[in-house]
Amino acid sequence: MFTEIFTRHNWDEVKAGIYAKTASDVERALAARRRTLDDFAALISPAAAPYLEEMARISHQLTLQRFGNTMQLYIPLYLSNECQNICTYCGFSLNNNIARKTLGAGEILQEINAIKAMGFDHVLLVTGEAQQTVGLDYFRKALALVRPHFSNISMEVQPMDEADYRELIPLGLYGVLVYQETYHQADYKLHHPKGKKSNFRYRLETPDRLGKAGIHKMGLGVLIGLEDWRTDSFFTALHLQYLEQTYWQTKYSISFPRLRPFSGGLAPKVEMSNRELVQLICAYRLLNQEVELSISTREEEAFRDRLVKLGVTAMSAGSKTNPGGYVVDRQSLGQFEISDERSAAEIAEMLHQQGYEAVWKDWDPSLAI
């Protein structure tokens, strides 16, 4: 379990190590043939800021070689905003007084049709955590509804037991996104005071359970803004390295959600600038040529357009973050605000203008039995 490695690392020491990195550490990291976690620490450190252009150049080249002139497109399908957790930063938090909604079968089909009409073939199912309404049984039924319409289905829902994953994978589940939010254990408690999510260790070991269940793909990340992003990103990279060595048949992706304002929400404790986000994306690519890097519509149009060539390999487009947001109930409250409201077709055109092909389909159900 990753816990064994995690407990050998002390947050404050890791943080001090990153901030102590010097220009020569960065130069060594840039020159390395294969980069280590220590190199990654240098590349995300303040000392690397003057080297951003060179990092971007290498990142672009490595990404182009591996992924070609392509960008994977995906879209979230929010199934429910019911949630038993209190999370200080989330629009769906239990103590947030919003109208709660869970889509029924007919409503899911309406949303599916709307998403299919946009051209998507990969979909990400999203819910809050509410065992009574959106538990395993709900997911079984949702997958049965969604599966005939999409080549690739991922989920971003509450962490589950290994046996649950083992059951859902044959029903069409390809990937699971589970963000640790923060690897700062004490602060994690502060941000998740109530609900099952307050169990730090259960969440931390979710990727292990997914790996043991044989999932095809998992997505990692932290919520940028809760804690020092450099230290949190180092822990994410540590986690990634452990997972790649342990569950070597699984594909990995990293996301970079920056804390966005929502009604009644928390202001970011730590602000991350655009420049720093680019630094982080490039650092991941320099560490790992193969990992997928994903950027959501939390980010603004003009900025997303420029990220295309800097290492990102997957983008959401045309997203709504509220259950029923595409047709059923457009006015319900979303999890976070969308900054890039362009349609999927507009994103595909933007990519085309930059010499990139939008990839709508990159998996086929016939490849797994």
Added chain:
Amino acid sequence: MQPLTIAGRQFQSRLFTGTGKFSSAALMEEALLASGSEMVTVALKRVDMQQQADDILTHLHHPHLHLLPNTSGVRTAKEAVYAAQLAREALETNWIKLEIHPDPRYLLPDPIETLLATEELAKLGFVVLPYIHADPVLCKRLESAGTAAVMPLGAPIGSNKGLKTFDFLEIIIQQSKVPVIVDAGIGAPSHAAHAMEMGADAVLVNTAIAVAKDPVQMAQAFKLAVEAGRQAYESGLAAASRQAIASSPLTAFLDEF
């Protein structure tokens, strides 16, 4: 130049191509036409087998282009056999490029599952072209299993590093009774020419063309390189030597007897 025959089908071009990583399907088509390639592989995961108007397939609709579906994404022999059967139904071809790389990071082929799948698919009447490590013994085992060709890698896929497995490719080419197609790692026309000079029957190139600044020009460059390399091989290369050989210091004495 002699044509290449695989499973009774003749190919004038010894350059096989891939369809991934291009910036558009239209550019892919243009590059493939410029390459002169007659065998093009396409990932089942990228195409919609149920849809006639699939963007990639539409652009591959040329009588001289032989479609070679590949199983990229499967992790086991069982999955590969299942995918090949569906592809045969949907795409109406019994040719299959067997790619079983359970490791999604370096996409390195699993020799055990590949052998099992080749045995099974050959029995089911498929023309099997397996992507494998440059492993001479595995090549012989695949031959016995009924493979139509072998496709050893020159270097990790997409790496453009050239013929890192040179010594093993030489052994494979020397021993093989089926065509040998160097599949991965070819990053420059000179690499392709080198493989052909060695006696490889064909090469497969994707990334080096798709990611080039001008994929159409690069496709032509590979066409010329493959032709040059093959012609050189058929012409019988003069042996290279590290030093000029002017006399025979060790054996000249024999003339004195």
